[in-house]
Amino acid sequence: MSKTTSAVAGKSKKLSAAASLAANKTGTSFRIGSEEAYELTMQEIDTLMRKGEAKLNVNEKNRLAALADAAERYEDTNHPLPLPASLPDIIRLKLLQLSIRQNYAAQLLGVSDAKFSLIMNGKQKPDIFFVKAVHDKLKVDGNLILKAIA
Numbered sequence: 814m815s816k817t818t819s820a821v822a823g824k825s826k827k828l829s830a831a832a833s834l835a836a837n838k839t840g841t842s843f844r845i846g847s848e849e850a851y852e853l854t855m856q857e858i859d860t861l862m863r864k865g866e867a868k869l870n871v872n873e874k875n876r877l878a879a880l881a882d883a884a885e886r887y888e889d890t891n892h893p894l895p896l897p898a899s900l901p902d903i904i905r906l907k908l909l910q911l912s913i914r915q916n917y918a919a920q921l922l923g924v925s926d927a928k929f930s931l932i933m934n935g936k937q938k939p940d941i942f943f944v945k946a947v948h949d950k951l952k953v954d955g956n957l958i959l960k961a962i963a
Contacts, residue, residue, distance in 0.1 A: 843883035851887050854880050900947070900961040901933045907951045922946040938962075 845851045861869060861877045869877065897903045908918055919929035923946055931937035939947075939962065947953050 843879055845883050845887040848891075851884065851891075854884050854887075858884060896957065898961060899935075900939060900944075900958065901935060903953060903957060903961055904933065904947060904951065907953055911951070918951075921950050 843854070845854055858877065858880050861873055861880075864873070866874075897906055904918070907913075908915065913921070915929065915933070916926055919926045922929065922943060924932075924943060928937065928943075932939050932943065944958055944962065948955050948958060
């Protein structure tokens with residue numbers, strides 16, 4: 814296969830992936846249907862980001878937001894992050910998601926800062942009241958908590 818034929822084949826492959834991405838367009842949101850379309854989406858996001866936010870026009874900013882949303886949905890479905898295995902790691906993740914500091918979390922869960930620190934560092938096992946508070950106050954799935962402490 815010649816370089817020209819190879820280049821044309823590569824471009825048509827990219828165009829077909831882009832077309833499948835565009836075909837799934839609904840309003841300003843996209844649905845990424847394949848790994849190839851995901852890669853092209855990430856390339857376009859990278860190109861727009863390299864341009865710099867100050868240099869993007871309104872249409873480019875809207876496109877960047879729509880592509881980023883589509884990429885995030887695709888990643889959540891096809892490349893999910895593993896869940897933390899230990900209760901302290903689950904709590905750390907939840908605190909990060911909620912932007913809560915450790916001393917406020919201790920108050921929220923009804924324990925002293927010292928007890929919270931001991932549990933988070935694995936030096937003390939959580940009691941049933943602490944586990945229940947994690948479930949009720951931080952809205953952590955009970956099954957996830959049971960797997961972590963079992």
